[in-house]
Amino acid sequence: MESSRGSLVAESLEALPLARSLAGPSGEVLGVAPGPIPEAEAARVPADRIRVIDPAAPPGASTAGAAFSLVEAAQDSNASLVLVVGSARGRELAGRVAARWDAGLATGVTEIRPGTQGWTVVRPVFGGRATQELALEGRKAVVALRPHAFSPGSAPSTPPVIEHRAAPTLPPLATGGGVSAEAPVEAGSGPSLAAASIVVSGGRGLRSAENFHLVEELARSLGAAVGASRAVTDAGWRPASYQVGQTGQSVSPQLYVAVGISGAIQHLTGMMSSRVIVAINSDAQAPIFRVSDYGIAGDLFAILPALTEEIRRVRGGPSAPASR
Amino acid sequence: MEIVVLIKPVPEAETRLRPDRGGAELDPAGVKFVLAGYDESAVEQALLLKESAPGTTIRAVSLGPLARSEEVLRAALALGVDHATSVEEPPGVAHDPVQVARMLAFVVSRYSYSLLLGGKQSGDEGSGCVPSAVAEFLGVPDFGSVTDLKWDPIAGRFTFRQSLERTVLSVEAPPPVMIGLQQAWNDPRTAKLPMILRSRKAPIDRVPRAEVEALLARHPRPAVRAVSFRLPPPRMGARMIEYSSPQDAARKLVRLLTEEAKVL
Numbered sequence: 387m388e389s390s391r392g393s394l395v396a397e398s399l400e401a402l403p404l405a406r407s408l409a410g411p412s413g414e415v416l417g418v419a420p421g422p423i424p425e426a427e428a429a430r431v432p433a434d435r436i437r438v439i440d441p442a443a444p445p446g447a448s449t450a451g452a453a454f455s456l457v458e459a460a461q462d463s464n465a466s467l468v469l470v471v472g473s474a475r476g477r478e479l480a481g482r483v484a485a486r487w488d489a490g491l492a493t494g495v496t497e498i499r500p501g502t503q504g505w506t507v508v509r510p511v512f513g514g515r516a517t518q519e520l521a522l523e524g525r526k527a528v529v530a531l532r533p534h535a536f537s538p539g540s541a542p543s544t545p546p547v548i549e550h551r552a553a554p555t556l557p558p559l560a561t562g563g564g565v566s567a568e569a570p571v572e573a574g575s576g577p578s579l580a581a582a583s584i585v586v587s588g589g590r591g592l593r594s595a596e597n598f599h600l601v602e603e604l605a606r607s608l609g610a611a612v613g614a615s616r617a618v619t620d621a622g623w624r625p626a627s628y629q630v631g632q633t634g635q636s637v638s639p640q641l642y643v644a645v646g647i648s649g650a651i652q653h654l655t656g657m658m659s660s661r662v663i664v665a666i667n668s669d670a671q672a673p674i675f676r677v678s679d680y681g682i683a684g685d686l687f688a689i690l691p692a693l694t695e696e697i698r699r700v701r702g703g704p705s706a707p708a709s710r
Numbered sequence: 711m712e713i714v715v716l717i718k719p720v721p722e723a724e725t726r727l728r729p730d731r732g733g734a735e736l737d738p739a740g741v742k743f744v745l746a747g748y749d750e751s752a753v754e755q756a757l758l759l760k761e762s763a764p765g766t767t768i769r770a771v772s773l774g775p776l777a778r779s780e781e782v783l784r785a786a787l788a789l790g791v792d793h794a795t796s797v798e799e800p801p802g803v804a805h806d807p808v809q810v811a812r813m814l815a816f817v818v819s820r821y822s823y824s825l826l827l828g829g830k831q832s833g834d835e836g837s838g839c840v841p842s843a844v845a846e847f848l849g850v851p852d853f854g855s856v857t858d859l860k861w862d863p864i865a866g867r868f869t870f871r872q873s874l875e876r877t878v879l880s881v882e883a884p885p886p887v888m889i890g891l892q893q894a895w896n897d898p899r900t901a902k903l904p905m906i907l908r909s910r911k912a913p914i915d916r917v918p919r920a921e922v923e924a925l926l927a928r929h930p931r932p933a934v935r936a937v938s939f940r941l942p943p944p945r946m947g948a949r950m951i952e953y954s955s956p957q958d959a960a961r962k963l964v965r966l967l968t969e970e971a972k973v974l
């Protein structure tokens with residue numbers, strides 16, 4: 387499980403119901419929390435037991451310590467499968483755990499089922515342009531899930547039993563014990579790209595940095611994260627951290643809205659595994675429409691304000707100022 | 711400073727993907743394997759550090775079928791990397807990140823390094839777990855999703871930012887450390903002709919297959935086996951919304967997203 391500021395992140399609540407259903411009625415599910423979590427949250431987790439690692443590692447620490455605790459938990463419970471949250475840190479952690487536990491490993495997984503020996507998993511590759519099915523043929527497997535590929539489940543009828551374990555003390559060389567001066571910085575307003583379930587991205591069609599607020603307002607109305615094509619980050623309209631694509635972030639939200647983006651292959655490589663794709667582009671022949679589910683051929687400067695207004699109306703949020 | 715940068719040969723972005731005869735793998739026929747994505751950024755980052763810290767040497771290490779890994783190593787040499795090591799990949803391990811990491815760690819441990827650099831994730835399968843697995847084998851700390859990597863010669867530390875889903879951390883770490891780079895250098899340098907010519911003749915240290923096979927034989931483990939490689943059903947192309955006004959378009963789209971796609 388992963389937590390942020392002492393609270394379990396949404397992706398953790400996606401992994402546990404899956405673990406529950408894979409374990410079957412006689413199997414056991416052990417949740418491992420990387421630090422203390424509120425009791426009310428623990429009660430909602432569909433696990434038999436939760437092992438809380440205490441104290442939590444400092445935010446800037448390497449995943450070495452977490453990997454140690456997770457392998458220890460897997461060995462103590464004679465586990466056959468370790469499911470890891472598919473966040474950036476989760477993937478790193480999965481690599482360490484599998485190396486340490488000497489297990490099969492797959493990340494970014496969207497489907498998992500028991501195989502003839504071990505597990506069979508499916509995952510998007512090439513940024514969603516293809517899918518790969520792998521057989522993890524050992525007795526031990528580590529699987530990192532793709533965020534938002536599995537639904538969060540309901541709370542169990544009996545809350546899990548909580549147990550505590552001391553965090554390991556590892557040699558500084560293994561942990562980067564010299565890590566200091568961690569200054570957590572908020573990743574701006576709104577959800578960040580990789581974790582968001584809705585992403586709205588803008589491209590060169592916006593014509594200037596000054597117009598980019600149109601994309602941000604639409605994103606705000608949807609509670610979405612904001613992304614951009616490389617044309618936008620290259621031009622310096624927004625920082626490079628906004629870039630989606632081959633050399634930027636890979637995202638796989640439930641809904642991806644591409645505004646004024648032509649659909650170059652390098653952009654598609656970062657967002658093709660989104661569940662539903664919407665494109666707004668004045669050129670009805672733009673390649674982005676070929677990979678989208680819904681398209682509006684039209685001028686974004688007219689469509690975006692109307693769309694933002696409509697979403698605010700439907701969602702009952704505050705309506706836009708009459709003029710800008 | 712001694713830097714080792716890990717680079718994976720990956721298909722060019724424009725490659726038309728298609729399954730091979732058996733349907734289990736990407737058909738490599740006609741595919742060009744290149745230095746790309748975050749690995750290209752990692753090489754650029756290594757070169758920038760070298761420019762900022764005189765006396766720095768960079769070694770690139772690549773595991774793959776020999777022709778592919780040596781192709782990307784030559785590309786790295788042409789960009790200014792000093793040394794290159796190719797590791798010939800035994801058949802059947804390409805999809806097993808732990809075995810890949812085991813081989814890379816085995817080779818890297820021959821060199822002295824204060825920084826190990828890799829991509830946050832590879833440009834093809836994007837597992838994002840090989841660098842941390844290499845770090846676990848070597849017993850060094852690792853940090854992924856890293857941007858703004860700098861060397862502070864006075865403190866003797868690397869400083870960087872780690873860009874996670876919910877927070878961006880500023881971190882300082884002493885060497886040695888493994889970094890998975892996420893920086894998008896949108897203008898990495900391009901190789902100059904004399905360097906390209908020189909790189910064609912530059913020596914590449916080869917780790918023969920027998921050596922890594924002997925290593926893997928000491929750690930036999932069940933395989934990660936490719937079962938299928940599929941292209942998603944071709945998207946039918948967007949359902950284009952017909953509308954009479956921007957407001958009409960907005961209403962229709964929101965209705966479709968709510969009632970049909972059920973994403974709002």
Ligand SMILES: Cc1cc2nc3c(=O)[nH]c(=O)nc-3n(C[C@H](O)[C@H](O)[C@H](O)COP(=O)(O)OP(=O)(O)OC[C@H]3O[C@@H](n4cnc5c(N)ncnc54)[C@H](O)[C@@H]3O)c2cc1C
Nearest residue numbers: 589590591615616617631632633634646647648653668686
């Ligand atoms: C090695 C390499 C790596 C790359 N990595 C990435 C990457 O990670 N991410 C990425 O995005 N790109 C990447 N690129 C760049 C990519 O090839 C494209 O150049 C880029 O994606 C184009 O951005 P764009 O779609 O915003 O701009 P354009 O291709 O210029 O498209 C702008 C679109 O806006 C539309 N438009 C114009 N006016 C309006 C209007 N008023 N209303 C509605 N629509 C309008 C146009 O019809 C057009 O389709 C990479 C390229 C290379 C070579």
Ligand SMILES: Nc1ncnc2c1ncn2[C@@H]1O[C@H](COP(=O)(O)O)[C@@H](O)[C@H]1O
Nearest residue numbers: 716717773828829831832837838839840
């Ligand atoms: N075969 C390989 N040879 C060299 N480096 C690799 C190889 N595979 C992975 N890496 C490194 O690990 C990073 C992440 O890869 P992955 O975990 O496969 O997504 C890449 O960007 C490379 O730096």
